[in-house]
Amino acid sequence: MKKLVATLMALVMLFAVTALAEEAEKPSFTGGVQFGMDMDAVMAYVPMTNPEIEKELTRGPVAFMEVEYDNVDDSGAKYDLKYLFVDNALVAIHYDMADGTVYETIKAQLAERFGEIVPFDAAKIGNGKYAVDDDGDLKDCKEMIEGNGVTAVLEQDHDGDVDVTLLDPTAAYLTIQ
Helix, strand or coil, X not given: CHHHHHHHHHHHHHHHHHHHHHHHCCCCCHHHCCCCCCHHHHHHHCCCCCCEEEEECCCCCCXXXXXXXXXXXXXXXXXXXXXXXXXXXEEEEEEEECCCCCHHHHHHHHHHHHCCEEECCHHHCHHHHHHHCCCCCCCCEEEEEEECCEEEEEEECXXXXXXXXXXXXXXXXXXXX
């Protein structure tokens, strides 16, 4: 009986450790970039040169350091790409899609990768609103996804321009305080 109990305990611990390891896995983006990486690591993973690096002043409680790559062409998808850091940890990735990008196409691609699209709810992104828009003006935000370690915010302005911001929902700065 003691042997059976010990075996069961070992199996329970094995499954618990496996579940924790799977839960802790972070999503991976272009070149293997993950939320929480520092600026140097992100720049080493991104296969592009000549980024613009600047401090992004926001109306929020903290300024972001920003690494921006202009005119990225990724298998036909064209966009400007920004990595946003707080305390040298990646907390958001912003895609400013090229003119003519079809909102519904981007939406379908994000849903396939990250999960169900829901109506945008600013309360769910807390301080993340300053990563989406530097003054926290979210009038163009339409929908979002919360899943697979990412909160994705989809925007479309009156001219039809499409932006997508991926937020790390575990980043202390971004959570509602």
